[in-house]
Structure formats: structure tokens, C-alpha cells
Amino acid sequence: MSFSKVYASLNAKQKEAVDAIDGPVMVIAGPGTGKTQLLSVRVANILSSTDTSPESVLCLTFTNKAAANMRERLTELIGPDARKVVVKTFHSFAAEIMNQYPDEFWNGARLTTVPDSVQLDIIESILKSLPIDNPLSVTFAGQFTSIGPVKNGLKLAKEAGLTPEKLKALINANLAYIDLLEPQIVELLSSTISNKKLPDLESKIAELPPQELNRKVT
Numbered sequence: 644m645s646f647s648k649v650y651a652s653l654n655a656k657q658k659e660a661v662d663a664i665d666g667p668v669m670v671i672a673g674p675g676t677g678k679t680q681l682l683s684v685r686v687a688n689i690l691s692s693t694d695t696s697p698e699s700v701l702c703l704t705f706t707n708k709a710a711a712n713m714r715e716r717l718t719e720l721i722g723p724d725a726r727k728v729v730v731k732t733f734h735s736f737a738a739e740i741m742n743q744y745p746d747e748f749w750n751g752a753r754l755t756t757v758p759d760s761v762q763l764d765i766i767e768s769i770l771k772s773l774p775i776d777n778p779l780s781v782t783f784a785g786q787f788t789s790i791g792p793v794k795n796g797l798k799l800a801k802e803a804g805l806t807p808e809k810l811k812a813l814i815n816a817n818l819a820y821i822d823l824l825e826p827q828i829v830e831l832l833s834s835t836i837s838n839k840k841l842p843d844l845e846s847k848i849a850e851l852p853p854q855e856l857n858r859k860v861t
Contacts, residue, residue: 646687646720653684661685664692679709683716686728690721697727704732706802766793820854827851 653661657677660670661684668685672678686702689695702717704710710730717725731739741748757765770787773780779789800810831847834840 646684646691649680649684649720650688653681657681657684661688664689679704679713680716683713683720686717687720690724697721697724698729700728701736702728702730703736704730705804707732707735708802762794763790766790816854824851 650658650661660668660681664685670678670681672681682702686700689700690697702710702713704713710732714725714728714730717728717730767787767790770779770789770793779787779793781788805813828848828851831844836844
């Protein structure tokens with residue numbers, strides 16, 4: 644999609660942010676409101692309206708997925724020059740700076756990604772320390788059955804930018820919600836279920852209290 648078409652689809656406030664090509668701009672918006680799109684369009688506008696070179700533009704995001712998404716959107720907007728725009732996550736950008744100038748950091752820090760085998764050893768050591776009745780400690784043929792889900796869970800938590808404290812708070816909130824719903828669901832399912840009862844059951848389940856999560860979980 645061309646820049647003009649994407650720009651035309653923006654609302655007034657989004658256009659105001661895109662048109663501000665000089666100086667800092669703060670955009671406060673919730674998830675799924677088009678922040679990545681907005682930033683991509685602003686970069687495209689800066690490159691088309693000024694003599695700024697793509698190599699001098701730095702875009703930072705929190706996750707690899709968001710960085711790939713931004714790169715894809717930039718390619719759609721400005722073409723091959725999108726490859727020259729520096730798009731990184733905060734962590735990868737910081738790691739690159741530390742690796743380029745190790746003497747400027749504590750103990751000549753050089754960051755490297757932990758090999759998969761080491762990651763696996765760390766996860767296994769944690770699972771081995773769990774009580775035998777913990778679902779994550781279940782093994783089959785000498786192997787932990789939860790290693791795959793644990794690795795995927797860690798990946799999702801990282802992509803969501805969750806700290807250990809926030810993750811614990813979300814888990815506790817989910818457990819509290821389950822405790823709230825469990826007796827009500829048990830009561831709803833206490834009688835025999837038939838096709839005729841499904842619409843009524845569906846209606847009653849829809850009436851169950853929704854989960855109210857505090858977005859400022861700390």
C-alpha cells in the first residue's frame with residue numbers, strides 16, 4: 644500500500660504525529676491501536692520530506708516480532724530503502740553497543756546469546772528442583788514433558804515485556820479468577836447435558852463475571 648493511501652487512513656491525531664518530522668513526539672495509545680503503523684508512516688514521511696538518509700534512522704521496539712512487523716511495513720511504504728533503516732529491539736541494540744565498545748562497560752562486557760543446550764540445561768535444573776507433585780515435574784521416558792511448553796511460555800513472556808513480578812501478579816490474578824468461577828461452572832455442569840440444553844448453558848456461561856485485570860499490574 645502506498646504512503647498516500649496509508650496516510651489517508653489515519654485519524655487526525657495520528658496525522659498530527661506523522662506530520663511532526665522535527666523533534667520528539669510522544670504518542671500514548673493502548674495495545675492494538677496501530678502504534679507500529681504510525682511509527683512506520685512517520686519514518687516514511689521523514690525520509691520523503693527531508694534529506695535524511697535511511698541509515699541515520701533508528702527504530703526501537705520491545706520484541707523481535709514487532710521489529711519484523713515494522714521492517715515489513717517500512718518495506719511496503721518506502722521500498723528497498725527500508726533495508727537501510729536500523730530497526731532493532733531495545734535489548735539487541737544495547738547488546739550491539741556493548742559489544743562494539745566493551746571497554747566502556749563493566750569488566751569489558753561482551754554479550755552473547757546462550758546456546759540452546761545451555762538454555763535446556765537451565766530449564767531442566769529448575770524443573771528438577773520442583774516438588775514431585777508439581778505438574779511441570781512430570782517425566783516420560785526420563786524426559787520432562789513440560790520443557791516445550793515452558794520454553795514457549797518464556798518466549799511469550801519476553802515478547803509481552805513481562806517482568807517476573809508482573810508475571811507472578813498475572814498468574815495470581817488468573818488463579819483468583821479460576822477460584823471465583825469454579826463453583827459456578829461446577830453447578831452449571833452438574834446436570835446432564837443434551838443438545839436441547841446447550842443454548843441455555845451457553846447463555847448462562849456468557850453471564851459469568853468477566854475477569855477484571857488491572858493494566859497497571861506491578
